[in-house]
Amino acid sequence: MSTVTVPESGTKARTRRAILDAAVDVLGKNAAASLSEIAAEAEVGRSTLHRYYPERIDLVRALGEDALDKLGAALERSRPTEGPADAALRRMSHECFDLGPLLSLIFGDPQALSNSAFWEGLGAVDAPLLALIERGQADGTFSSELKVRWIRRMLWWCLLTGWESFNKEGYSRTDAIESIDLTVARITNPDL
Secondary structure, eight states: OOOOOOOOOHHHHHHHHHHHHHHHHHHHHOTTOOHHHHHHHHTSOHHHHHHHOSSHHHHHHHHHHHHHHHHHHHHHHTOTTSSOHHHHHHHHHHHHHTTHHHHIIIIIOTTTTOOHHHHHHHHHHTHHHHHHHHHHHHTTSSOSSSOHHHHHHHHHHHHHHHHHHHHHSOOOHHHHHHHHHHHHHHHHOTTO
16 A cells, blocks of 8 residues: 655645744744744744644654755755865855854754754765765865864854854855855865
8 A cells, every 4th residue: 555645735835834944043043932932933823833743842853854954955056076175165165054044953052953863864964074074185185184073063163153143243144154164274274
């Protein structure tokens, strides 16, 4: 017996997207925010939110899946296997920059998406980033003095810091991205 998944109607898909986007914004600022606050931000009633996500854990799980999809798509768009490693790393950071609210949720409070499936999924999604760093170290583009996972972690934190500088401190998007690029270049190649 096979099961057929029926796609959601446009209205249902838009409502689900509004709830997820609101949850990213609200929980990115306050991981302890209530479901009522998320519903208000999404401009839906709490009962509507509960029809889509009956329990908070259901919403958190959906947020994690959505985050992995968005990060995976951004990393894929960056073409990490193409061209010099430093150029690929810049493309990756530029593609991920606009995921700032999501990065705030993921890295600003790691407990916000606290389930092992999410963190395992993140390890799989950012495998191309790890491979890119390894490639850059192997060809001498990046310093081999730092461990690959350390560079990866610093890159995500740098992106989060750049986003917060843009979002909260008045940096222009260009200034924030240039600061990220310069910082990442120094992390990956301390001789600069």
